[in-house]
Amino acid sequence: MSNDPIFELKGVNQQFSSFPALVDINLQIYPGERVALVGSSGAGKSTLLRLLNGTLQPTHGEVWALGRNLSRLPSRKLRQIQGQMGTVYQQLHLVDNLRVIHNVNAGHLGRWSFFKAAVSLVYPLEVETARQALTQVGIPEKLYTRTDWLSGGQQQRVALARVLVQNPLVILADEPISSLDPQLSREVMDLLESMSEKGGKTLVTSLHSIEFACSHCQRIVGLREGKILFDLPAVEVSEERIEELYRLGY
């Protein structure tokens, strides 16, 4: 692992009006690491992921990604850096009335010219790449299906196939298994783990399942009310820690 962090948050605060969603976050993530963000609903996991990919600017503090301070970048440079990050959002951000292939091909958009992207909407390009990605997530037969005809879990897999096609350095996944059954959850987590392990990609993912967090990530960051309660190797996360993380009130 290199000594330079791929992400660094320095004294980050995120306020929404007067509500402190994240408070004094200091965090370094290194290339190739697999980090799970865990914590109750509202703890700040999605907010943290949005800060990492630069779609949200911190109220205070600095977010560095791939060696750059994201709030200091001109928008073209920011988009270039964002092209190295594949995000799977909790709300999947798929275009419902398009066929699956177009949503998967959106993974190319950072690289394709406007013209190529426009042509592909009429005559889909790189069909084989899209088919392979859909095969990896287990739904190759859905290539030409309308996206809004798929089940929630199938749509989640389309969002993952899009990231496979994008082939980024970093994968940010916000609850990637929230609408999947246990078997599929395991398959998707295995896929994310192998993309990281074989492809050397950094993975930061929020998860509600502590079991999957500990079985598929090396490092667990526990967030509680916008603060980091613990940041530990998965093997050191004890039941007491988890109990403290989810305990109501104090």
Ligand SMILES: Nc1ncnc2c1ncn2[C@@H]1O[C@H](COP(=O)(O)OP(=O)(O)OP(=O)(O)O)[C@@H](O)[C@H]1O
């Ligand atoms: N755009 C926003 N405007 C106002 N408040 C927001 C906004 N985004 C998030 N919040 C608030 O910030 C807090 C953290 O939200 P966040 O979505 O990061 O939580 P989370 O840990 O991802 O929760 P969940 O597990 O339910 O997805 C919540 O209290 C939420 O209501």
Ligand SMILES: [Mg+2]
């Ligand atoms: Mg969330």
